[in-house]
Amino acid sequence: MLDLRIGGVHPDIMVLLPIVAGIIGGPSRGAGIGFTTGLVSDLFLPTPFGLSALVGCLVGFGVGLATIALDRTVWWLAPMAALGGSALYEVTYGALGSVLGQPQMLHVALARVVIVVSVTNAILAIPAMRLVKWGMAEASTEGMPTSDAGVGAAR
Amino acid sequence: MAPPRRSRRPRTTLLLLVLAAVTIITLDARGGFHVVTSGVRSVATDAFSPVRSGVNAVVEPIGSFLAGSVHYGAVREQNQKLQAEIDQLKMQDRSAADQAEALSQLSALLHLTFVGNLQTVPAQVTDFGTSNFAATIDINVGRSDGVQLSMPVVGNGGLVGQVVRVSRHTATVRLITDGQSAVGTRYGPPPGSLAVVDGTGAGMPLSADLVPSNTALTNGEVFVTSGLQGALFPAGIPVARVVASHTGDTASQESVSLQPEADLPHLRYVSVVLWGPSS
Numbered sequence: 172m173l174d175l176r177i178g179g180v181h182p183d184i185m186v187l188l189p190i191v192a193g194i195i196g197g198p199s200r201g202a203g204i205g206f207t208t209g210l211v212s213d214l215f216l217p218t219p220f221g222l223s224a225l226v227g228c229l230v231g232f233g234v235g236l237a238t239i240a241l242d243r244t245v246w247w248l249a250p251m252a253a254l255g256g257s258a259l260y261e262v263t264y265g266a267l268g269s270v271l272g273q274p275q276m277l278h279v280a281l282a283r284v285v286i287v288v289s290v291t292n293a294i295l296a297i298p299a300m301r302l303v304k305w306g307m308a309e310a311s312t313e314g315m316p317t318s319d320a321g322v323g324a325a326r
Numbered sequence: 327m328a329p330p331r332r333s334r335r336p337r338t339t340l341l342l343l344v345l346a347a348v349t350i351i352t353l354d355a356r357g358g359f360h361v362v363t364s365g366v367r368s369v370a371t372d373a374f375s376p377v378r379s380g381v382n383a384v385v386e387p388i389g390s391f392l393a394g395s396v397h398y399g400a401v402r403e404q405n406q407k408l409q410a411e412i413d414q415l416k417m418q419d420r421s422a423a424d425q426a427e428a429l430s431q432l433s434a435l436l437h438l439t440f441v442g443n444l445q446t447v448p449a450q451v452t453d454f455g456t457s458n459f460a461a462t463i464d465i466n467v468g469r470s471d472g473v474q475l476s477m478p479v480v481g482n483g484g485l486v487g488q489v490v491r492v493s494r495h496t497a498t499v500r501l502i503t504d505g506q507s508a509v510g511t512r513y514g515p516p517p518g519s520l521a522v523v524d525g526t527g528a529g530m531p532l533s534a535d536l537v538p539s540n541t542a543l544t545n546g547e548v549f550v551t552s553g554l555q556g557a558l559f560p561a562g563i564p565v566a567r568v569v570a571s572h573t574g575d576t577a578s579q580e581s582v583s584l585q586p587e588a589d590l591p592h593l594r595y596v597s598v599v600l601w602g603p604s605s
Contacts, residue, residue, distance in 0.1 A: 176454075179528070179529055180458050181455070181458065183458065197336065198336035198339075198340065199335060199336040199339040199340075202336070202339055202340045202343050203339065203343065205343075206343045206346070206347065209347075210350075214366065214367050214370040214371070215367070215370065215371065215374070215456050216456055216457045216460075217456065217457055217460045217462045217490065217491065217498055217500070218457050218459055218460055219351055219354065219355065220350060220351065220354040220363045220367070221347045221348075221349075221350035221351035221354060222347075222351060224343075224346075224347040224350065225344060225347035225348065225351065228340065228343040228344060228347060229340075229344070232336065232339075232340045235336070236336070261458075264459065265459060268459060271351065271355070272355070273459075273460075273505075273506065274505065275459075275460070275504060275505015275506055275525070275526075275527060276459040276460070276505070278505045278526055278527040278530070279458060279459055279527050279528065280527075280529070284458045284459075288458070
């Protein structure tokens, strides 16, 4: 998008989808949506094909796992998860790209990329939650304890 | 009370997806499968091109608002067109002396009576960098316009980059500032010394390799494409000008920092040179 840039960095909404899917649907759903949206992103990116899918499923899974024991109804959960998840996504993306033979991916202004993408995704997290909730039939409870031990037993 | 059991399905799902992603990355990198992924990417780019244009049309005013009131509507577009024309004239002027020198030498050696002009295809920049991790632009010409992989792209005063992906109606150009870009160049009085100008990332200065230590370089000196046999770019295109150079105490090479001749951050129109190494 031509001019939608902040400090030379454009926001990356595709990163947000696996994060909110992980919060709403749990680790599996987060990983699945991260893989799918990543693969679609890879069709249009000049970076290695499959890299966004790999990082997307890892981050979606990670966010789902990290928030599974938390109260998902609190309003600040999505923005905070988007902030941390987006930062993790961008750093992992650059590092893995570098490992996969594209060292220039660590020569970008990574701190600026992390800040811009994380903050914009944190701002957009609440409307994105509503959008993804609408898209999903019902929130998954996968990965939750199956006994009556309560959510506190889950790591 | 029985201990809590946790489903293994999430981990299995993650494992399968990671394996699938790693397999895709590996197959794509190893060559054979790359033809398939390139084809899929090309089809997807063509299919989504109208959608992207529509989204850009909606989003661009918002972006213009965010970018500031200076970048405004028709005045801005007209200004960019005029700037592009001025830069094109500057590039022609800079490369004329080099081309004249090369022409006279070639004519003397080979008794050439004429030199054909390189054919170009004008293009509009439709997107600046779809990734924050690579310095690329998208342009609105593709295979149907004669554009092929590896063709040079010029505009706004000098070399812009090289075509790295082509679909039917669009192409992606890797800018000379991208970390994977390396351009064979020539500098100094004719016949000139050779150097490789490397990109170091979007918005960062270029660096030059193979410049011997204590080489007398002046700020503003222009490096032009070398055009050696098998080179990726034709000879005489301005690439970058020196902004700083120094030699370390124990360095075997001059440390040279260069600024691209093309106004890369403000590109709007470019020309694809219909030229390949075999031309």
